[in-house]
Amino acid sequence: MFDSVLVVSFGGPNGLPDVRPFLERVLRGRRVTPERIEAVAHHYEIFGGVSPITELTRRQAEGLQHRLSAAGRPLPVYIGMRNWHPLLEDTLTGMWREGARRAVGFIAAAQHSYSSCQQYRENVIAARTSLRENTGGDIDVTYVPSWFDHPLFIAANAAHVREAIDRLPQEVRGAARLIFTAHSIPQPMADTSLYREQLLTSGEAVARAAGIADWALVYQSRSGRPGDPWLEPDVCDYVRRARTEGLEAAVLCPIGFVCDHIEVLYDLDREAAAVCAEIGLPMARAEAVNDDPLFLDMMADVVLRTIARYEHGRPLPLVAR
Structure with a gap:
């Protein structure tokens, strides 16, 4: 039934020229002072404008894909970011062109709030809407269950x-x-x-x-x-x-x-x-979980459980409007 996995993450700049455009996306619609924006920009500049999140998320996706293949579920794993490249809209377009129609969604946030989970789901819906408008196609996304206590x-x-x-x-x-x-x-x-x-x-x-x-x-x-x-x-x-x-x-x-x-x-x-x-x-x-093998095993476990749950039936679709 499922033909792909979509890992959804925050995103981060990949160099100094990216920093302010990235922050503009992150902070759009929010009441943040110019002084605070410049302070945060400086934080990124200290590290050469490169956030490790892109590389670490890539390693997580690769580790997940390897484990799914080892478990007999060789699904392609894609990465879509909220705030920087690869952006969700571009990722979903690429997935559609490569034949993906039903994806398991994994949001890279353990604990639930509007900004850590629900907003990501809304961003996926917006990306699906754009896909429908531009191609006439759509990709169903079924999310893994909560894993904050896995x-x-x-x-x-x-x-x-x-x-x-x-x-x-x-x-x-x-x-x-x-x-x-x-x-x-x-x-x-x-x-x-x-x-x-x-x-x-x-x-x-x-x-x-x-x-x-x-x-x-x-x-x-x-x-x-x-x-x-x-x-x-x-x-x-x-x-x-x-x-x-x-x-x-x-x-x-x-x-x-x-x-x-x-x-x-x-x-x-x-x-x-x-x-x-x-x-x-x-x-x-202490380091975050990053690409620790135990965390990659957890990612595979919740994805495989989601696949097994809907083995003989489709989840109710969330149609992009």
Whole structure:
């Protein structure tokens, strides 16, 4: 029944000339000050204007395709990005030309909110609408179920947490607090989703798997106006306060991200790391799941489960309007 897989991700610039056009796409329709836009542009410029998300997503897609073939389901795996090339509209057009008609959709975000999941689905619908208008064709997309608490997602994060602990000075490892980070979102958006609850579920499971009782959930990468309520506490504010309360060491785990992209590399490896150095707090940052084999196994598992679920019947189609 299914003839392809579509991995949907955020996207990122591939060089300095891409940075501002990319940010224009990301921030269109949002109330963000010019000063904040320039600050974020500078974050990308520090890394040569290249976000690792494109390469890491490519590795994830390749690993998924290899595992599907090994499982007897040799489906092509395509990548469509919300905000930069390969853009969803272009990807769906290419899929159609290559004969794809029914795809399994995998959105590269574990926990659900409007901006992390629903908006991606709306972008896919818009890309399908464009495809229908330009070719008269369409591609049905059936999404995998939630995986924020999938055992392999948990295991990959827990393994990375343990590796990070081993990078701390030996004398403070036992006292380290595991601090999970996720992208902050506006409070009203959080109130109409299970984002916080799913983050807490993911965090609790990872902490348990890593054998750590002392853990917390904080947020990062806020981009709204200062007066608008967003999820808190901010990671930098949190570590400053925790240090005054006696915290001896920290491990940061970006549980809300599946790639070490610029928001992780800058907000944690530079900004939060600088705060920790300033206050004398030993800190190690766990890698995101990236292309960890356990995470690739998880991707294959949820895709294969979706294929098996509809083996003998089609899901109700979501028709682009």
